[in-house]
Amino acid sequence: MVTHPRRHAGTRKRVLNRVLLCATTLFVTSGLFVTSAMPAMALDKPHPVQKTDPDKSDDKPKMTGSAALLPADSVTHQTLTSGGKQLGYTAHAGTLTLRDDKGEPTARVFYVSYTLDGGQADKRPVSFFFNGGPGGGSAYLNLGAAGPTALTMPAGNPTDGANAKLGPNPDSWLAATDMVFIDAIGTGYSVPVKPDTADKMFYGTKADARAFAKAISLWIGANGRHASPHYLVGESYGGIRSIEVATALQQQQNMILNGIIMISPALEMKLLDAANNPLASAMLLPSLEASRLDMQHKLTPDAIEDSYRYAFGPYLTTLAAPLPASSDDARGFYAEVATRTGLDPAVVARERGTPDPQAHDVRSRNGRLFSLYDGTLSIADPFPEGIENSDSPDPVLFGFGRAYGNAFEGYAAQTLGFHTELTYDLLDLKVNSAWDYRGEGEPVASEIPQLRKLLALNPTLRVFIANGYFDLVCPFASSRWVAEHIPVGRDRIDLHVYPGGHMLYTRPASRAALSRDVKAFLTP
Incomplete structure (x- = not known):
């Protein structure tokens, strides 16, 4: 057997590789996707409602490059049967425009929202989802765990992505919360207006958090959801991202969260070394x-x-x-x-x-x-x-996980009515390699002190952490150890461990258990 060299050199590269996530979001796409035919979806045919694009009006700057290839927003009405009840919901696939201090557009941020029809806006929770990588799109959590449509691997062969099927998700979180899935800039369908300067503007721990916080604020303002209970949901590096975004929301957007949900989270880069x-x-x-x-x-x-x-x-x-x-x-x-x-x-x-x-x-x-x-x-x-x-x-990483990219492209076009020539970038390795992990005066941002502050400053903030027993990227023991060393608010951290790996929701039984526990968390 060929043995690998000891790992004292190149440690930073090794640590970053472990957080490439999908889960993790973690899947290398390089612009290529599974070439199997798009499976038929056992879903109600969507009913188009409207298509609008406020950024293409005559008084707005015109987009160029990839940003110009994003189409107008698409809104459809759909239904899902969950828990024996038929839920009518509105799906909105579209973009939010971020701008600089001069009002010039800097990025178009792609999102998919699912809002329950007839929900009471001031009481109905709304959860904002993102994946990790860094550099991963949100399709994993959307089609894997919480959205109304799920991609399921064959029961007898969980590594067979070529025969994965899309269908209604019986374990969707829609019954408990409205959901907004957001692609990080440079991933999925989110694109910077000026790619040459995107690394300095967006590809870093702090800059990324500011961008997400602003996108969330824009969505809340556009949809009149200021009074709703607000939650963040992050997977893998999304654990670090959720702590950073919660801090940015509180400090820069004057928004105090009700809760944070982390799935297979990286909580501190130093704990992966x-x-x-x-x-x-x-x-x-x-x-x-x-x-x-x-x-x-x-x-x-x-x-x-x-x-x-x-x-x-x-x-x-x-x-x-x-x-x-x-x-x-x-x-x-x-x-x-x-x-x-x-x-x-x-x-x-x-x-x-x-x-x-x-x-x-x-x-x-x-x-x-x-x-x-x-x-x-x-x-x-x-x-x-x-x-x-x-x-x-x-x-x-190199196998069945790639199926999420192909599946989401078909789902976005066929079910959500969002048609674009862009390739859905499940994980952009250029974004990952360009990432700046520094904090404020720190060579690597430290998240545990920030989590301590969030729990202390917000006495009702609750945190839900889900891990898979068999995850070697973000081990379940790291979540337990961190929680055990939180001095204030430890009683507001719920720890859950399920049979499964980094993407624990690829196992139907664990996906169902996760959904059940999250719904209980969202309705205390």
């Missing part, structure tokens, strides 16, 4: 062990609790202490880690007890190649003899 941070390695270990337990049909709450306590007790203590590689204690430690994770003891020893889930020799076992995004999901290893880590494909 398992190469140089023993705490990050301890957070990863329970997900590796949970994956092994599930495949052996031994996953229980007691087993998970034992794994968590071992990780933050003996395991973390051993990593933090000097440990000669040739000592008997070292060999015993590596054997314990190998037993808990199910990995080859020789691989664990080479990794010095901190297995890198991206490494091919960690993911390749018995002719199967396991996913970084779901430690129980595997495909036949195309390189069982070994290969460089950078050339080892991930079953989720």
Whole structure:
């Protein structure tokens, strides 16, 4: 087997790769999409209502480039059966225009909103969704988890994206909240007016939060939803984004949120650096062990609790202490880690007890190649003899996850009536590589202090965090550890863990459980 080099060099690149999300939003599109035919949708035929485009009136600046290819907004009335009830709703696919201090347009932000017909605006919650990457579009949460239409993988082959089907989502969140799915600028159908300067204007932790906060404020103003309860929903890097956007909304748009929902969140970039941070390695270990337990049909709450306590007790203590590689204690430690994770003891020893889930020799076992995004999901290893880590494909990242891009393009055109020549950019790697992670005077923005402030300044703010047991990108133990170290508002953080990986909602049972728990959270 080809072994990968130790991870002390290039750590920042490795950490950023782990947050490429889809979940994660995480899927490399490079302008290419699954070429299978668009499946028929078992949906009511939409009824067009109107098409408007306020930015094309004579007194508004004319768009150029990609921004000019976005069509007028499309509004349709549709229905969904949920919980035995028929829900009538209005779907609005359109764009919001961001402007600079001179009033000149800087970006057109694409969104899809679903609002329940007849809802009482001042009491009906409205939730704003975004994915991660950074550089990922919102199609994952829209078609994967919460929207009225869902993309479902074949029951007998969860990695078969070519035969994924679109249909009504019985687990849609529509019964509990109106929803607005927003593509980050440079992703999906959201485009900067001046691409050459977009990296400086939008592609950074702070600039991105300001743009989202303004887009949310514009939507609320245009739809008269100032009095509604307001929530943010972020996946993967969207966890960091949700904390940043909540802060920007409060400081720059005078909007105080009712709640934040995070799915498989990255909460702090520093907690993803398992190469140089023993705490990050301890957070990863329970997900590796949970994956092994599930495949052996031994996953229980007691087993998970034992794994968590071992990780933050003996395991973390051993990593933090000097440990000669040739000592008997070292060999015993590596054997314990190998037993808990199910990995080859020789691989664990080479990794010095901190297995890198991206490494091919960690993911390749018995002719199967396991996913970084779901430690129980595997495909036949195309390189069982070994290969460089950078050339080892991930079953989720390079496989079935791409189906969301093709599916959303067809859904937007056929069901939402939004026709454009633009390709839906599920994940723009140029955006990801250009991302500026700095905070205010910090080399990498720190989110936990901001979350502490949000909870303290807003005594009714509630936070819902959902993780998958088998997610090796954003491990469930990191969410628990962060929550356990919040001094104010810990009782307002709800933690939930479900069978599944980074995109836990690709499992129908977990999608249903997530929907049930979110609805309870939204209707306290």
